[in-house]
Amino acid sequence: MTLSDTLANSPHDGWRWAGLDGCRTGWVLALLYSLDTVPRFSVSLHRRLADAVAAANEHGATTIGVDIPIGLSENGPRVADLEARSLLGMRRSTVFPTPVRAVLSATDYRDALERSRQACGKGLSKQAWNLVPKIIEADRYVRPQDEDRLFEVHPELAFSRLAGEVIAEPKKTPDGRRRRLDLLGAALGLSGAELRRLGELRPGAGAAGDDVLDALAVALSARALDTGGGTVLGDGTRDRHGRTMRICF
Numbered sequence: 001m002t003l004s005d006t007l008a009n010s011p012h013d014g015w016r017w018a019g020l021d022g023c024r025t026g027w028v029l030a031l032l033y034s035l036d037t038v039p040r041f042s043v044s045l046h047r048r049l050a051d052a053v054a055a056a057n058e059h060g061a062t063t064i065g066v067d068i069p070i071g072l073s074e075n076g077p078r079v080a081d082l083e084a085r086s087l088l089g090m091r092r093s094t095v096f097p098t099p100v101r102a103v104l105s106a107t108d109y110r111d112a113l114e115r116s117r118q119a120c121g122k123g124l125s126k127q128a129w130n131l132v133p134k135i136i137e138a139d140r141y142v143r144p145q146d147e148d149r150l151f152e153v154h155p156e157l158a159f160s161r162l163a164g165e166v167i168a169e170p171k172k173t174p175d176g177r178r179r180r181l182d183l184l185g186a187a188l189g190l191s192g193a194e195l196r197r198l199g200e201l202r203p204g205a206g207a208a209g210d211d212v213l214d215a216l217a218v219a220l221s222a223r224a225l226d227t228g229g230g231t232v233l234g235d236g237t238r239d240r241h242g243r244t245m246r247i248c249f
Contacts, residue, residue: 025206
């Protein structure tokens with residue numbers, strides 16, 4: 001039985017917070033439960049964003065963090081992205097500039113480049129283009145009235161909050177993975193054996209180990225936002241659908 005199975009099947013009466021991270025086959029959902037003074041968690045995999053949020057709601061999540069852009073600019077960079085890149089310094093490249101709205105209707109990467117250049121004078125990275133299907137999911141699903149409990153969270157900023165500094169080591173390197181595991185272990189009060197099991201945890205096909213760690217870091221930022229200890233980036237500008245363009249951690 002995996003760590004997530006054990007925790008998911010246990011009764012929980014405390015507050016709950018959720019973190020969502022996109023992966024190759026859907027969304028990894030991490031739920032935090034505050035039992036006495038030690039938070040515990042469960043991890044699961046869901047095909048659609050709507051399914052993942054519904055699962056978080058069913059478990060009574062009060063605050064949900066999502067690692068995907070929410071709120072799209074029409075003609076230029078979002079202030080929140082610029083602020084996030086500035087805060088991360090040497091790790092700024094982990095924040096892909098959010099595509100402008102015109103890109104969402106592109107048929108392929110070449111079309112997306114042209115649409116982006118026409119709308120804002122710049123192209124977009126291939127990494128940002130690869131995020132477009134999940135950005136479309138969020139753009140169709142998230143409503144302005146959701147923003148009191150649903151926040152865009154960037155995992156690198158979430159981990160920097162836990163560390164008290166920007167983590168220099170990339171997450172896919174052995175040192176970077178160990179650093180992030182240690183930070184989560186300290187935040188969640190995990191024993192050595194539990195931390196080793198977390199490092200091996202995979203909620204389903206298509207979900208990598210770093211997706212699990214990112215989802216947990218996002219959930220911890222959701223807890224911080226819910227309890228008044230989080231940070232919000234952006235200038236308060238709303239997109240055409242009324243959603244605030246912000247990044248939180």
